[in-house]
Amino acid sequence: MKVVVDKNSGFCFGVVRAINTAESELNKSVELFCLGEIVHNGIEVKRLEGLGLKIITNDEFRKMHDCKVLIRAHGEHPNTYLIAKHNNIELIDASCPVVLKLQERIKIGYNEIKKSNGQIVIFGKLGHAEVIGLAGQTNEEAIIITNESDLEKIDYSRPIRLFSQTTMSKDYYNYIVSIIKQRIAELNPDNIADIIIYDTICGRVTNRVQQIEKFASIFDIIIFVSGKNSSNGMFLFGISKSINKNTHLVSDCADLQMDWFNGFKTVGVCGATSTPMWLMEKVAKEIEKI
Ligand code: SF4
Structure with missing residues (x-):
């Protein structure tokens, strides 16, 4: 055969970067914690745990002080940075640069759109770490769309800025976009809609x-x-x-x-x-x- x-x-560059960062920190640190699984692969997590990495939950993180915590490629909610500052936790930030850039774009979009009573819509998995970090840029006001039934949450008479989680399906994103456009057109036959669609799925x-x-x-x-x-x-x-x-x-x-x-x-x-x-x-x- x-x-x-x-x-x-295999690993994308964001994950390779996070793992390399963890390994190089483990070479020089007595103790390194990681907020959530560094990668969604139990076997690789076990290998890194063997080198001394300790995976912690958000609840555990909140109670910790004076230690080093790695942020994985998915990025984090702004509150994580505030808690770290308050509890004297040194963050080793291995957030993927692509995710960080998306967080920044959503933050800018949110600050602009709120002036015209608009909405930030994020196509992504509710509860996924990356989406939690993205929604955190909008004071939790972003509307999260995972599938067609969630589209009821959008107010089609108000401005919309639409983004996607980096790992979603491009075809399904295009489908969701087509339905949103259709609903806007039904409501507004003159088709004067204030909507911007951002292509933010990772290449x-x-x-x-x-x-x-x-x-x-x-x-x-x-x-x-x-x-x-x-x-x-x-x-x-x-x-x-x-x-x-x-x-x-x-x-x-x-x-x-x-x-x-x-x-x-x-x-x-x-x-x-x-x-x-x-x-x-x-x-x-x-x-x-x-
Ligand atoms: S944004 Fe792309 S490169 Fe970065 S972690 Fe996600 S899949 Fe990997």
């Missing part, structure tokens, strides 16, 4: 869709390696499955099932932007033994 690992899969995610589609189409079977709690992972797994129905999700070698490979000659191993390359290579080696 021929087994090939997708060279385009790293957008490119991955085409790359996965191509990769999934050239192998008999695809083994997609990802943590089930990775939103990017579940999205890309769905893309792969839509192209190649013999796509299987595994988080590690233990999830591999022998009967998946019966009668097939070529296997492609790929993963999400939160999947470490070393893990995909480990899974590929295990498949080679089969």
Whole structure:
């Protein structure tokens, strides 16, 4: 059986940067905490915990003093910075520069739009760390849209500034945009609407869709390696499955099932932007033994 690992899969530069920052801090610090899982991949988290990284929750963070805390690539709510200042916590800020730029754009948009009684709308996953940080730029006034049913929350007679979480589906974003435009047009036949739509989905995610589609189409079977709690992972797994129905999700070698490979000659191993390359290579080696 021929087994090939997708060279385009694996951590995006934002996650690589956060992990490198954590490793270099762990080399010089006695203790380093990380606010939330540094990456949505349990196995990589365990590896970093083995080097001394301690994952903490927001509740734990609020009670801590005089220590070092790493901010992961998703970015943080402004309150996190205030709490750190108040509790003498040194923040090691590994927020992805793309997310920081988006936070800044939303903050500027919010300060402008509130003068004309407008609304900031964010297309993203309610409760996701990145979205919490983005909504924090708007004094929690942003309207969060995850799917079509949430569109009832928007007042179409008022100005709108629309942004997206960086890891959302571009196609679904375009669909949501088309419905918003349609609702504005129904309300306002002259089509004089004050709406600005920002293209804020990360290029790293957008490119991955085409790359996965191509990769999934050239192998008999695809083994997609990802943590089930990775939103990017579940999205890309769905893309792969839509192209190649013999796509299987595994988080590690233990999830591999022998009967998946019966009668097939070529296997492609790929993963999400939160999947470490070393893990995909480990899974590929295990498949080679089969
Ligand atoms: S997906 Fe893009 S925005 Fe998100 S952490 Fe990676 S590089 Fe940054």
